[in-house]
Amino acid sequence: MRVGYIGLGIMGGGMARNLLKKGHAVTVWNRSAERTAPLREEGAAVADSPRALAAGVEVVCTCVSDPAALAAVSQGPNGFLAGLRPGTLVIDFSTVGPDAVRALDEACRSRDARFLASPVTGSKNAAAAGTLLLMCGGPADTFQAAQPVLTAVGAKAVLVGDIVQAAQMKLIGNLIIAHMVEALSEGSALAAGAGITVEKVLEVIQASGYASPFWDFKGKALAARDFSTHFAVDLMHKDLTLAMDLGHELGVPMPGTAAVREVYQLARAQGMGQRDIIATAAVISPALAKS
Amino acid sequence: MRVGYIGLGIMGGGMARNLLKKGHAVTVWNRSAERTAPLREEGAAVADSPRALAAGVEVVCTCVSDPAALAAVSQGPNGFLAGLRPGTLVIDFSTVGPDAVRALDEACRSRDARFLASPVTGSKNAAAAGTLLLMCGGPADTFQAAQPVLTAVGAKAVLVGDIVQAAQMKLIGNLIIAHMVEALSEGSALAAGAGITVEKVLEVIQASGYASPFWDFKGKALAARDFSTHFAVDLMHKDLTLAMDLGHELGVPMPGTAAVREVYQLARAQGMGQRDIIATAAVISPALAKS
């Protein structure tokens, strides 16, 4: 398929590259042009503007950092909406919240284009390897039509429901991650006090019925006191706050998440907002702080 | 090896059977004799007393429900200690707390016998299938000598450290399970409010980097509102209390676990103490209560 990709950041760059590898004809655009060079060498065309990009493709993909960036690439005389042809499929891989996605959905519909929200979960490595998890929101036939693109960039795409539900599911997923990190932190802090290493805790966990690749990912970092950032404390705190807000809107008591969020707040108050979420272990136990 | 097995309850029965299947010469004893009959049919010898059992084997295994039961089968004129020969290996699979295990360890040492604590994690099904996780405590050479027995009953045996550390590791594992259940409960309650089913949440989780067999185990039960007991709320509450006590002894703040434990306390106050731990989801959300 002829696929346009707007936004070649940490995630987007890897995803565009995987579209190329799978044989799609890819045209790219990025706010700062230097990021387009490596993709041009690998065979991608480079468009002069989002509008020009949209005019020549069957699928427009976007992956930007926030609602303002999404507005900048979609609206105005050079925005992709201005070049969008009826029947084009638009897929947004950004995590920008329900309001921005809903606005884009409506703008696409008014141009007879189709829209799929597809927030992603996974690290930079997963983006490069094409093993992201895609939590999709939109009509079933749009989801179906997007399969050639989705299978190129992700290991798995789940149609969660509508576009708002896809965004909510992403919050729920991050909530689960935060609980797992807290479990690992408090368990490892107890273990440290008892003279049991994080490595040993990890060995037991991974031999159990509650084993998970995630324990290895964060447990090895904790064992090495390596708090380099894959998922920042500030970002998780924001998502936990959105999840709590949703819970309060829906009338759902969340006593565990409420307690966990305050651990993130304590971490932020101690200057760890830009560290990885596993750095919250240092709030619990000096023995787990970076040496 | 000639192996004696004392305590043929839900877990012990399956474990003794696996020892037979792996070709060990097994002698069994149980407080109520009727439980010995099926094993006798499968080839096990049946001893008249724990003392008699100990006199004829190389390894004595125990798997009983509490410290009093352990004292009953080990002490007194018919207890297995009275029949224990020097060099015999004693393996306790019970979860009876550090004091009882320490006392048994000392009694074994004073008779020149070797002792290995080996609390197990896993369900009745895992005991039957020989796929339990064994968290062992004791000297490395004793752990080595026990391998023929351990590999017959468990999928994996980890030497955690000394006998107290093995018991502590088991508490840490249960703490992690409790956090995972809380994450699943609160996440599923949010999802229910947002019109997303537990099945869909589970589909997303299991496609993610934080996938785990445990999510399927509890998530499917929650989706079916099946709160039949694999791990009772009362039992987990007891273990969380022990973990918190350990945390306070060691000076480890545990804000997440503290919040989670009170959810179990709320469940108990609402009459759910004997339900499965996933029933705590009903404390959070009426939408997740059993229909």
Place this chain on the structure above:
Amino acid sequence: MRVGYIGLGIMGGGMARNLLKKGHAVTVWNRSAERTAPLREEGAAVADSPRALAAGVEVVCTCVSDPAALAAVSQGPNGFLAGLRPGTLVIDFSTVGPDAVRALDEACRSRDARFLASPVTGSKNAAAAGTLLLMCGGPADTFQAAQPVLTAVGAKAVLVGDIVQAAQMKLIGNLIIAHMVEALSEGSALAAGAGITVEKVLEVIQASGYASPFWDFKGKALAARDFSTHFAVDLMHKDLTLAMDLGHELGVPMPGTAAVREVYQLARAQGMGQRDIIATAAVISPALAKS
């Protein structure tokens, strides 16, 4: 002074009456006219519109339920702003949040009128008795000029700072109340389990250094299982949510308040949103639930 009073609800009615009692010349207006009748009998004039009211007084007081009601009485051709003369003092006793108050402040300034925010704390009884607590925000000279009105309706007026700080202080006060209610609930639940009555707990508390009139107010209600509403669970939940939002904006960890708010959420999920805040004790203990 010639004082106009807009909004004769539960609080406003009592406050206007106290202004009359202290000898002020009072003109009133209320959306539904029947509430003006009793005050007319006691000597108040009744205006045809907020605009007409403002045209004839030195001080305009407002006490309405939400931002929409405040906009309705202040804006438009019949709003009081249309009749406001330079130099008039406007005092808002509502609790409508910083945005609405800030907008009103600006509208007053643009007409050379002075504005004082004065959210109140206290019950219907306190409004009738003139014993409210007033948390004022605005310039010191405006606060000074308002003294004849403030002393007529309240036992105490504190100049907290600017108008936003006055609103924030009110949230902080309610946060403290929520913690006191939780302390009384959990303490009384423990006492009930130990066979000690709420009355006895109250006797001890009130003999201690941490005695407070508030314990009597809520403790006697709890002892009688009288959950009739003075301060609704839903309302406190809203204020705790605003306080948590403020905490997260300011980077303040609030682990205690986070836990307490979820108790209110549990109470709401159990259908107690419109009961008094002391009804949250029933979430903690069936022994404290209404018989």
Place this chain on the structure above:
Amino acid sequence: MRVGYIGLGIMGGGMARNLLKKGHAVTVWNRSAERTAPLREEGAAVADSPRALAAGVEVVCTCVSDPAALAAVSQGPNGFLAGLRPGTLVIDFSTVGPDAVRALDEACRSRDARFLASPVTGSKNAAAAGTLLLMCGGPADTFQAAQPVLTAVGAKAVLVGDIVQAAQMKLIGNLIIAHMVEALSEGSALAAGAGITVEKVLEVIQASGYASPFWDFKGKALAARDFSTHFAVDLMHKDLTLAMDLGHELGVPMPGTAAVREVYQLARAQGMGQRDIIATAAVISPALAKS
């Protein structure tokens, strides 16, 4: 009355002095003799041993630091039990837990002596001023008989129930204090972020219906960042742990107290165990930490 007083520490010294002032004939004993000198000068007799003390008085008072100290002054050849005559009234002002008090109660009964447990609440200053709060446990007639002593040392004595209930009530009182401190900490931290001083918060609180002398006591210390110890973090943590243990024994969910206790644990992990309980505010907010 002829009153013997054993244990002239911070609290006991002031209490014995107040007995003298009220005209009682006081005999004292203390483990280290130098503490008896000032009381001798003020008119007290000094006994050679607890046994000798008990032989000459109608009432024996004890006020020691822990169960071991209570055993040391009561048991053995020189303990006061050895000198106790039938009908003597024994009043224990210590806080030593139910087991120690129950043992002493039984020892007194077996000698036909009467026993009243009377844990005290209040500071060193209150002990000196005779304004302590006494939470008494024992038979009503014993409580009645003790009035001349109780009114000499305390502002108020409440007969809570039996000796165990008196000890439980003291835990409940301390639980309430911990919640009040947390409310003040989190409220003041929010205020600090909003540019409102602790002094201003205090002014508002003390003008409200939830005013309490306790707010002044701790609020002025917090405003001055004066964390000198009246009630140590370690001690409160111990009492909150006992209260939680009681809650779990009685099946009472305590989500608020659970969260608050972990704040104390965080304070301890940060080296503040021996600071005053108001130092926990520094866990919440760097702005409230001692400068």
